[in-house]
Amino acid sequence: MLSNKEMGCLRLGMVLAGVLVAGSAQAQGLGNSPYSRIGLGEFNANTGGVRQVGMGGVGLAAPNSTNVNELNPALLYYTGRTTFEAGYNGQYKTVSNANSAIRSGSANLGYFALSVPLGSKWGAAVGLKPLSSVSYESNVIQDVVGAPTTDPAQVLKQYRGSGGVAEAYFGQGFRITKAFTVGVTASYVFGVVDESTGTIVQITNSAAQPLNSINQTSTRYSDFAFRAGAHYRAKLAKSLSMNLAGVYSFGHNLNGQQTVTQQQERLDGTPFGNTSTVSDQRGSAYVPTLAQVGVSFDNDKNWSLNVDASRQDWSKFNSFGQVGTPLSNTMRVGIGGEIAPDPGSVDHYFKRVTYRAGLSVAQMPYQPDGQTLYDRAVSWGFAFPLPTATPLESTTFSLGFTYGVRGNTDVLNAAAGTSNVRESYIRGQLGVTLNNRWFIKRRLQ
Numbered sequence: 001m002l003s004n005k006e007m008g009c010l011r012l013g014m015v016l017a018g019v020l021v022a023g024s025a026q027a028q029g030l031g032n033s034p035y036s037r038i039g040l041g042e043f044n045a046n047t048g049g050v051r052q053v054g055m056g057g058v059g060l061a062a063p064n065s066t067n068v069n070e071l072n073p074a075l076l077y078y079t080g081r082t083t084f085e086a087g088y089n090g091q092y093k094t095v096s097n098a099n100s101a102i103r104s105g106s107a108n109l110g111y112f113a114l115s116v117p118l119g120s121k122w123g124a125a126v127g128l129k130p131l132s133s134v135s136y137e138s139n140v141i142q143d144v145v146g147a148p149t150t151d152p153a154q155v156l157k158q159y160r161g162s163g164g165v166a167e168a169y170f171g172q173g174f175r176i177t178k179a180f181t182v183g184v185t186a187s188y189v190f191g192v193v194d195e196s197t198g199t200i201v202q203i204t205n206s207a208a209q210p211l212n213s214i215n216q217t218s219t220r221y222s223d224f225a226f227r228a229g230a231h232y233r234a235k236l237a238k239s240l241s242m243n244l245a246g247v248y249s250f251g252h253n254l255n256g257q258q259t260v261t262q263q264q265e266r267l268d269g270t271p272f273g274n275t276s277t278v279s280d281q282r283g284s285a286y287v288p289t290l291a292q293v294g295v296s297f298d299n300d301k302n303w304s305l306n307v308d309a310s311r312q313d314w315s316k317f318n319s320f321g322q323v324g325t326p327l328s329n330t331m332r333v334g335i336g337g338e339i340a341p342d343p344g345s346v347d348h349y350f351k352r353v354t355y356r357a358g359l360s361v362a363q364m365p366y367q368p369d370g371q372t373l374y375d376r377a378v379s380w381g382f383a384f385p386l387p388t389a390t391p392l393e394s395t396t397f398s399l400g401f402t403y404g405v406r407g408n409t410d411v412l413n414a415a416a417g418t419s420n421v422r423e424s425y426i427r428g429q430l431g432v433t434l435n436n437r438w439f440i441k442r443r444l445q
Contacts, residue, residue, distance in 0.1 A: 032093075032095055032102065032104045032135060032136060032137055032138075033093075033095070033133075033135055033136055033423060034095065034136050034138055034421050035136075035364065035366065035406070035407070035421065035423070036133060036134045036135055036136050036161065037134070037136050037159060037161055037195070038325050038327070038365075038366055039314070039317055039319075039325075039327055039365065040131075040132040040134075040165065040193075040254075040285060040287070040317075040319075041132040041133050041134035041135075041161075041164055041193065042132060042133045042134075042135075042164075043131070043132045043312075044129070044130055044131055044132060044133075045290060045310060045312060045330075045332060045362075046071065046227070046247065046249060046290060046292065046310075047071070047334075048070065048071035049067065049068060049070065049071075049085060049087055049110075049111060049113065049431060050067070050085070050087045050381070050398045050399075050400045050429050050430070050431025050433075051064065051067045051338075051356070051381075051383070051398065051400075051431075052071060052336075052400075053087075053379060053381060053400030053401075053402060053427075053429045053431075054336075054338070054356030054357070054358065054379055054380060054381020054382070054383075054398070054399070054400035054401070055306060055334075055336030055337060055338060055356045055357070055358040055379065055381070056334040056335060056336035056357075056358020056359050056360040056377070056378075056379045056402075057308070057332075057334050057336075057358070057360050057379070058294065058306040058307065058308040058334040058335065058336045058358055058360070059071055059294070059296070059306055059308070059336070060072050060245045060246075060247060060292055060293070060294030060296075060306070060308045061231060061243040061244055061245035061294035061295055061296040061306065061308075062075075062243065062294075062296040062298070062304050062306050063075050063078040063231070063233065063243065064078065065078050065079065065080035065081070066083070066383075066394075066396060066433060066435060067083070067085060067398075067433055068083050068085045068113040068114070068115045068125055068127065068433075069115070069125075069173075070113055070115075070125055070127060070129075070169070070171060070185075071247075072183065072229040072231060072245050072247050072294075073125075073171040073172060073173050073183025073184055073185045073227065073228070073229045073247075074173050074174075074181045074182050074183035074229040074230050074231040074245065074247075075173060075181070075183070075229075075231055075245075076115060076123035076124060076125050076171055076172060076173030076183055077121065077122070077123045077173040077174060077175045077181040077183070077231075078123070078173075078181075079115045079116065079117045079123035079124075079125070079173075080117065080435075081117070081392075081393075081435045081436055081437050081438075082114075082115070082116050082117070082435070082436050082437070082438045083113075083114070083115045083116075083433060083434065083435050083436075084112075084113070084114050084433070084434045085112065085113050085114075085431060085432065085433045085434070086109070086110075086111070086112040086113075086431065086432050087109075087110035087111045087112070087429050087430070087431045088107070088108075088109055088110055088429065088430045088431075089107060089108055089109070089110040089427065089428070089429050090105075090106070090107040090427070090428045090429075090430075091105060091106050091107070091425060091426070091427045091428070092104075092105040092425070092426050093105070093423055093424060093425035093426070094423070094424045094425075095421060095422070095423050096409060096421070096422050096424075097409055097419045097420065097421050097422070098409050098410075098411050098419035099419070106135075110129070110130070110429055111127060111128060111129035111130070112127055112128055112129075113125055113126070113127030113128075113129075114126055114127065116438070120175075121174060121175035122172070122173070122174055122175075123172070123173045124170070124171065124172045124173070125169075125170075125171045125172075126168075126169065126170050126171075127168070127169055128166060128167070128168045128169075129166065129167060129169075130164060130165075130166050130167075131164070131165045131166055131167045131189060131191075132164050132165050132191075133164040134161045134162060134163050134164050134193050134195070135161065135162055135164075136159065136160065136161045137158075137159070137160045137161075138158075138159050139156060139157065139158050139159075140156070140157040140159070141154055141155070141156050141157075142154065142155050142157070143155075153201060153202060153203045153204065154201075154202050154204075155199060155200065155201050155202075156198075156199070156200040156201075156202070157197065157198070157199060158196075158197070158198035158199075158200070158212070159195075159196075159197055160195070160196045160198075161193065161194065161195040161196070162193075162194050163191060163192045163193040163194050164191050164193065165189055165190060165191030165193070165221050165254070166189070166190060166191055167187040167188065167189045167190075167225065168187065168188045168190075169185050169186065169187040169188075170185070170186050170187075171183060171184065171185035171186075171227075172184060172185075173229075179232055179233050179234060180230070180231070180232050180233075181230070181231045182228070182229065182230050182231075183228070183229045183230075183231075184226065184227070184228050184229075185226065185227040185228075185229075186224065186225075186226055187224065187225045187226070187227070188222070188223075188224055189221065189222065189223050189224065189225050189254055189287075190221060190222040190223075191220075191221050192218065192219065192220045192221070193218070193219045193221070194216070194217070194218050194219075195216075195217045195218075195219075196214055196215065196216045196217070197214070197215045198212045198213065198214045198215075198265075199212070199213045199214075200212045200213075200267075209266065209267070210267065211264045211265065211266060211267075211272055212264065212265045212266070212267065213262070213263075213264050214262070214263050214264070214265060215260065215261075215262055215278075216260070216261045216262070216263070217258065217259070217260050218258070218259050218261075219256050219257070219258045219259075219320075220256055220257045220258075221254050221255070221256040221285070222255065222256070223252065223253065223254045223255045223256075223284075224252070225249070225250070225252050225254075225287065226249075226250050226252070227247060227248065227249040227250070228247070228248050228250075229245065229246065229247040229248075230245065230246050230247075231243065231244070231245040232244045232245070236297075239299045239300070239301070240297065240298075240299060241297070241298055241299070241300055242295070242296070242297055243294075243295065243296045243297070243298070244294075244295055245293070245294045245295075245296075246291075246292065246293045246294075247290075247291075247292040247293075248289070248290070248291055248292075249289060249290035249291075249292075250289060251286065251287060251288050251289040251313070251316070252286075252287055253284040253285070253286055253287075254284055254285045254286070254287050255282070255283075255284045256282070256283060256284060256285065256320075257280070257281075257282055258279070258280075258281055258282075258283060258320055259277065259279070259280045260277070260278040260279045260280075261275050261276065261277050261278060262275070262276050262278055263275040263276070281320070283319075283320035283321060284319075284320070285317070285318070285319040285320065286316060286317055286318050286319075287317075288312055288313040288314055288315075288316045288317055289312070289313055290310060290311075290312045291310065291311050291312075292308065292309070292310040293308070293309055293310075294306060294307065294308040294309070295307050301343070302339060302340045302341070302342070302343050303337065303338065303339040303340070304337055304338055305335075305336075305337040306335070306336055306337060307333075307334070307335050308332075308333070308334050308335075309331070309332065309333045309334075310331070310332045311329065311330065311331050311332075312329065312330050312365075313329050314327040314328060314329055314330055314365035315327060315328055315329050317365075325366070326367075327365040327366065328363070328365050328366070328367050328372070329365075330362065330363040330364065330365050331362070331363050332360065332361070332362035332363070333360065333361055333362075334358060334359065334360035334361075335358060335359055335360075336356065336357060336358020336359070336360075336379065337356070337357065337358070338354050338355065338356040338357075338383075339354070339355055340352060340353065340354040340355070340383075341353075349387065352385055353382055353383065353384055353385075354382065354383035355381075355382060356379075356380060356381040356382065356383070356400070357378075357379065357380045357381075358378075358379045358380075359377070359378055359379070360375075360376070360377050360379070361374055361375070361376050361377075362374065362375045363375075364406065364407065368420055371410065371420070373406070373407045373408065373420065374406075374407075375404060375405075375406040375407075376404060376405055376406075377402050377403065377404030377405075378402070378403055378404070379400065379401065379402045379403075380400075380401055381398060381399055381400035381401060382398065382399050383396050383397075383398040384396065384397045384398070384399075391437070392436065392437045393434075393435060393436045393437065394434075394435045395432070395433070395434055395435075396432075396433040396435075397430070397431070397432060397433075398429075398430070398431035398432075398433065399428065399429070399430060399431075400428070400429045400431065401426070401427065401428050401429075402425075402426070402427045402428075403425070403426050403427075404424075404425055404427075405422065405423070405424050405425075406422065406423040406425070407420050407421050407422045407423060408420050408422050409421070409422045
């Protein structure tokens with residue numbers, strides 16, 4: 001008898017082995033990602049917007065008055081002008097196992113946010129961003145155990161999933177003392193995840209047309225979530241400051257309605273018979289706590305250097321009362337920085353451009369055969385201010401790029417032909433940031 005852990009690893013291996021992909025699934029910018037079949041999908045671990053993309057997903061302790069500082073709500077205090085920001089994503093990736101590889105691409109709206117200074121010690125922001133994404137389509141072919149040798153049969157399993165959940169948030173940051181700020185974010189989390197498993201049995205010597213038996217699961221989520229942050233800034237020298245920060249995203253139950261249906265289709269996709277509802281129930285998925293800490297150094301003028309670390313307790317995840325594939329707690333570490341050679345230069349435009357770069361490594365919550373998988377990435381980016389900028393208003397176009405590798409192609413079971421999956425990806429994000437000074441008191445001379 002196999003233990004629960006061994007059974008979980010075996011199930012995970014079979015899921016990840018299925019990259020003989022019939023097509024390119026697309027949902028919320030992932031392309032095809034077999035790993036998004038597990039848990040809530042690809043989970044966005046609060047790594048920020050286009051500024052953070054260029055720095056390896058760091059900046060938890062890096063105050064900034066140009067971009068929306070949503071990563072840490074305590075940084076919203078530093079909002080100097082009303083700021084609107086939107087990000088647009090693009091991705092191209094290669095998904096491979098030990099036997100085959102496929103390529104896919106996608107593009108979509110990434111996020112948008114609006115921050116406003118509400119007072120000398122108070123800033124706030126609202127926005128919308130993806131929290132998790134599900135996007136996969138894979139096939140697994142197996143021999144039917146126990147079938148007569150004179151009439152061998154095979155079963156084709158088709159796994160498909162799409163959708164995800166997003167969060168609409170409202171964050172506030174407050175200055176408590178000259179050096180210390182705090183913040184809190186309240187989010188409404190919502191979305192729909194559709195997943196299906198199709199089963200086709202083909203008997204070699206049978207003239208009967210095979211049917212595709214499909215189990216369809218549709219889960220609609222909606223609930224509230226909360227995050228709190230703190231930031232401390234200390235002057236180390238005349239032109240050197242240190243920042244310390246921490247953010248805690250509280251664990252919570254994400255309530256939902258899950259409907260499971262069964263139907264049959266012919267191979268050309270036309271229905272055969274009626275669709276029957278197997279179950280229609282309310283339940284919840286537990287989203288585990290996320291703890292993040294960061295430190296940064298800057299000269300309060302044109303450069304910053306940042307290091308962030310985070311941990312999320314995915315071992316506590318369950319969905320509708322079922323643990324499913326066992327997940328593991330994760331750690332993520334990133335280092336990155338930015339520099340604008342001369343932000344006030346009049347004669348040399350490219351001295352006003354901000355240049356960014358970063359590195360990151362993150363554990364993935366899946367451990368097939370007890371093996372820890374990693375997501376390693378290098379990032380770079382640029383921020384291009386329009387020459388028409390004034391003290392009252394400005395527009396900045398930012399580009400952020402990430403090249404990374406997730407997982408590996410190590411063989412899990414040579415006899416069954418199963419292996420891990422490796423995703424090599426290049427991601428790009430175009431960000432547009434508009435700054436404007438609102439609520440100006442006019443004076444008559």
